[in-house]
Amino acid sequence: MSRVRLAVIGLGRMGRIHAANLAQRRRSAELVVVADTYPGRAASVGAEHDVPWTTDIDHVLADDSVQAVVIATPTGTHPGLAVQAAQAGKHVFCEKPIALDRQTTVETISAVDQTGVSFQVGFHRRFDPDWVAVVDRIRAGELGRPYLFRTSLRDRKPPPVEFLQGSGGFFVDVTIHDLDTARWMIGEIVEVTAYGTAVADPAIGEIGDIDTALVVLRFENDALGVIDNSRAAGYGYECSTEVMGEHATARIDRPQHLHYQWLTPGQAAHSVNADFEQRYPVAYAEELTAFAQCIRNGTTPKVTGLDALAAFDLATAADASWRTGQTISLSPGHCQEGVVYQLEVPRL
Template sequence: MSSTRRTIGIGLAGLGRMGRIHADDLAGRCATGRLACVQDADPAVAREAGERYGVPWVSSFAELLAHDDVDAVAIATPTGTHAELTVQAARAGVDVFCEKPISLDRATTVATVEEVERSGIVFQVGFHRRFDPDWVAVAERIHAGELGDVALFRTSLRDMASPPAAFLAGSGGFFRDVTVHDLDVARWMVGEVVEVTAHGAAVSDPEAFAAIGDVDTAVVVLRFANGALGVIDNSRASGYGYECSTEIMGSRATARIDAPHRRNYEWRTPGAATTDLVKDFQERYPWAYAEELDAFARCVRDRTTPRVSGADALAAFDLAEAANLSWRSGRSVAVRYAGRGYELAGATV
């Protein structure tokens, strides 16, 4: 990479839903990162995207890594390929932004994090809420001590409708796919967790979720090392819209991040007031997704440490595993942060 470049050329691997979101952002919303090249397992998809965005396209990840205009890569391919591609890039000395999760297997996740650390590349994982202006502002004030001692953390993450069965089958399960975001926010805003208790249910389609051994609704209770409590409620099928809201109650203040509306007005008629709701995460977080890529590009340019590391991704993964174990066993699970990931009952999660 030429240090004289004003922007960082990012090669994008994977052009599914998240890949398209990242492509749009790199092509139009980012100031430091720019779309340099696209790649997909389907060459026709890569070609179409390259023509649409006016950038080169390639058919293999190896070609993407070797492209002259690529300074770093963003991996938005299917989950099962994340670890392999990250390691391939690390061994080539190419910086990586990787969508979560790194892997659905803990041993593979640990091995990937270790490979990244050995290589010395910049490695950032896609937990987008850490880059949303509302969450960032609240986290900064909490960490500055303005909230005082945290007593209660409460957060909701609810999708409007459940994703297709094909996605669910490969998602890794409810807690790894959905709750993991709230678990990362909990660590970021409040601190390390010492106990996880989870309850789950299949409400929207009991037979379909029973067939894959999963749930569509859950409540997770956390105990933090600093004495605070946390409550997380999640749903894959709320029906009314997409919601992501958080409240943190402290000894000096309470911070609340509400789910924003599509438009900043309400329509009032006798006995009722209505307002539009966002329908999915893309509508809720357009600037967070752009900022996480721009923040990654700045880290590549300045050789600084990303806000979300591989170790952070591993910790959130371990807490999701603890929630899954709690739900399946019907008991609370004690955990201990071990510097890299969590341990439970004297063993790794």
């Protein structure tokens, strides 16, 4: 079958990662055009991958040869672009989160669904070989009943405060990945208790955000979970997960960027990942391959709009818990399309 023809809209860091992966001619997808509001950036990426570039998003969406778009623009622009692309008949891959508030998220999912196009959201960990292998064995019953979920997500240093001001806050920008991973691996969540602090950069606290957090979860199946996050680990990037169960424990632990050790008297040293780009080269490529295969086969994406909404609701609960000092209870409503959470956020 022919490859699905994709455009990448938004050429910041994530957009450039996606463009580079598609330019390598994935087995089910290919890059045909890139777009960004900054002409220099668009021209540079277009030249790098030998594809046309433009600053006119309307031109991309009017192009009948473009079958799907990857939206990697700032979060505030996601809803409008996703709906516009879907209504133009383009399948949509959108970076997380879909929007910065729940109502807009729900309205965007509904509007896109009404067009009948495929809609996948960028939770890349679901496509990493380590996590996929562990989840497959859990689904096969090898773990037995899950008892404890633990995960860490740590960046080496915080992004600029200007970025953080439009990121949706720590839990929506960072912890949302761990919350999606938790419900994917273990099941739905009924309680969230979060603690947070700004200790790495006073400027982060001044904008009402945090750089370090601890989140405790209670799952619907009575398992417990612990998430620790940091924007300022210093030593490098880390993302690790452990699931302890009735029959086994699975660990996904700190893979090296370079797989060798340097041994000297009394010391063994090895490399660490600098950032998420070094840690997840396969996952970022595979999520777009899977997206294109859904388009070709007419199957449901592995990460749907409702999955993104659930993760957003859990992140909202974590934020409310941190701000109020209360445990937030949630009710996961199971339906044919997926799960929709009901939660009451206390007034501040």
